[in-house]
Amino acid sequence: MARRKKIYEGKAKILYEGPEPGTIVQYFKDDATAFNAEKKDVIEGKGVLNNRLSEFFMTGLTSVGVPTHFLKRLNMREQLVRSCEIIPLEIIVRNYAAGSMTKRLGVAEGTQLPRPIVEYCYKDDALGDPLVTEEHIAAFGWASQQDMDDIVSLALRVNDFMSGLMYGVGIKLIDFKIEIGRVFEGDFQRLIVADEISPDSCRLWDIETGKKLDKDVFRQDLGSLTDAYTEVATRLGVMPKQPTHDTKPTLIN
The missing domain is CATH 3.30.200.20 (Phosphorylase Kinase; domain 1)
Structure with a gap:
């Protein structure tokens, strides 16, 4: 072969x-x-x-x-x-404070947020995937305003689906990140969820015990x-x- x-x-x-x-x-x-x-x-x-x-x-x-x-x-x-065509952004949806949010804003880990918060990071390992705003995204042409509206809509739909799915098996969806790609059908552009969705890209806690079931286990040496x-x-x-x-x-x- x-x-x-x-x-x-x-x-x-x-x-x-x-x-x-x-x-x-x-x-x-x-x-x-x-x-x-x-x-x-x-x-x-x-x-x-x-x-x-x-x-x-x-x-x-x-x-x-x-x-x-x-x-x-x-x-x-x-x-x-x-x-x-991958848009050079990581789209992060947060339902509870954890990770970098707790460090940036001083919010206690596990605090439930008033509503899901959507954040954006510029995909660049050399820069450490820095947090950016919609102003940065528009200024540097990474995505149009229509793209951003569609990205937020997709991210919140993913959040609704994933939150319900996890809650049904006793898991709290703390946050997650996704990537979005562009596909072209003739002159028509469509945005789709790309890359992966897995415990590598989500924070998942047991509802009853708070046990972490995601990559934080590796980050924080919490077990297997x-x-x-x-x-x-x-x-x-x-x-x-x-x-x-x-x-x-x-x-x-």
Whole structure:
């Protein structure tokens, strides 16, 4: 078999040319990074879990009318996605104070916000993905005002879907980040949810205990990241509830 052409390699994924024009194969790595890649490790099974969880969330979003780049899962670590032009922003939706918000504003971690807050960071690892405003976005031409209106609408729809889904399995959606891509159909432009949605890109806390079930487990050395992600997958029905003890858990096909 001919070697596939690698398009891009990031901290958590590798992108390859897809089998058809306009498609990309997205490969999920086991690499874990934090603090702008200052902390690194390889967590066995993380890529498999994120692939399956992202498939689950993207498929769910499509079912409620939120457009995404996801086409289908190819195997345990790869999925086929639609090629798109990524807007150079991370869109962050916060329901509770955590992470950088607590440091910037002095709000106690876990404080419920009066309403979901949408923030934007400019995607540039060398700069540490700095927080930017809509004024910056307009001034530098990263997105138009119509794009921004559509981005906020998409982000809040994702928040509604994800919050309800997680609440149903006893998990509080603290915050999450998404990326948005542009696709062109003739002269018509459409914005879609791209990249991934997984515990790597969300903060997830158990409603009853406050136990963290996201990448903060790795950031703060709170235990096994694989166990945390496995618990999320198990609660959502992506994995069996009672895997055998003498073998590693097997994801449902």
